[in-house]
Amino acid sequence: MADIEEVNLDRGRFKVLHLDNTKRRLIVVLEGAQLETVKVNDTFELLNCDDHVEFLRQNQRDPATCRPDITLQTLLMLYDSPLHRAGLLQVFVHTEKDVLFAVDQQTLIPRTFKGFAPLMVKLLNEGQVLSKEDPTQKLFSVIKNPISDHLPVGCKRYALSAAGKPLPNLRDIVPKEEDEPVVIVMGTYAFGNLKTDLTEEFFSLSSYPLAANDVCSRLTTAFGDVWGVV
Template sequence: MVRPYAVKGGVKRKKREEVYDDEEIEATISTLENNTYKEEGKDKEEEEEIDRDETTMESELAGIPIAPSSSSVKKSKSGIVFVLERASLEVGKVGKTYQLLNSDEHSNFLKKHGKNPADYRPDIAHQALLAILDSPLNKAGRLQAVYVKTEKGVLFEVKPHCRMPRTFKRFCGIMLQLLQKLSITATGKREKLLRVIANPVTRHLPLNSRKIGLSHSSPKLVQLKEYVNAASDDMNLVFVVGAMSHGKINNDYTDDFISVSGYPLSAACCIGRICNALELKWKIL
């Protein structure tokens, strides 16, 4: 009897399974792990190179102050921190949209809800931030941080290299976005230039710091130039300035409470005097 041929499409022969020793398996796993570690190391090196390129590009952008060199940072042992208290930054729903309330545009709306329009002055915080961020003190790298606390108790941080909008309308748009989304990210970067942080502000201040509150109602009238010159070079100075139209700041956490003039001054004017006195002390031209 003739042996029948195998029909096409039938059961294929099983391939012989390769058998490996335990030593060979361990060697294979170790080589794979080494390769993955090498690839991860390459990826990290590439990411570091990209970060270096981004930092160099950021320092060359127009309008953004260049970061101080490493030599100047080593020499400077102390810095300055500004805290703007009671800033009038409140969001309200006017019609169908949310807006940052101010006395010029929303006077009728505020009166209708039984509020005093004179209390809603976000322009004071805008002028104060411009005075701080545009100062030679900041461009020299001596400004460590800026904190703003609103009348409602919301605390947020402003990075020293942040470029604040020049026009009041754009400033209101930025503040509205910040209070709704809790942070503002730089264009094309992952860095948060403005972000809402947890209270109280004292948990974010440097350890070796002297907290100084400013108010016209303070009985201690000082000559600001002599006052900052008497401070230690190793001490960080924290100036607490009010960003409201009237009233005084909360001085519960301040070490000293002073007045820099016999006349009531605006927040931007007080900040200008502080920056000028410190620039003369640290010889910043």
């Protein structure tokens, strides 16, 4: 896709992600993503606090609740990580409007919001975004709720929230076993507490609220260190 080609990465350098339930990997669920479309004249756009100020004012919407850029920043941090390039990362996104979608491991995330927004509009309106290079490959695809149906049975699940119990060393929850996936649920919004029924274990990585992309950086670094990804 033209919008994604600005990332000059060789797809051949990415290892293929094996989705067998026994394969070791970090599964990240981005919860509460603020992704929704709005019709401007005859065109659908991705609602955001910068371009749709008048719409938000007329509909008495708080601009802080319209931050799709946080999802972009989070995906960039995850997909730029060595953990992803080693084939040890899988990502699902669950929007505030209850749309669940998967991000293909080979997807190159656009570097700019201008490139990201049209892809999300296409995804939300059509249910998928296909690769122009390979029309059989779904870069983004809406899948059926609940998310638990798409997770390995019996795997460990943790949630990260500022309201959780302190976790001084993130490496403590990284599975040491050779073949053991783990699920991490985290929020992708500016304000508010994480709500999820995927797990009852909530951990906090800091005594201060952290930006979602900072959490992702800490996550991928910790898992990469324990799993020997350099």
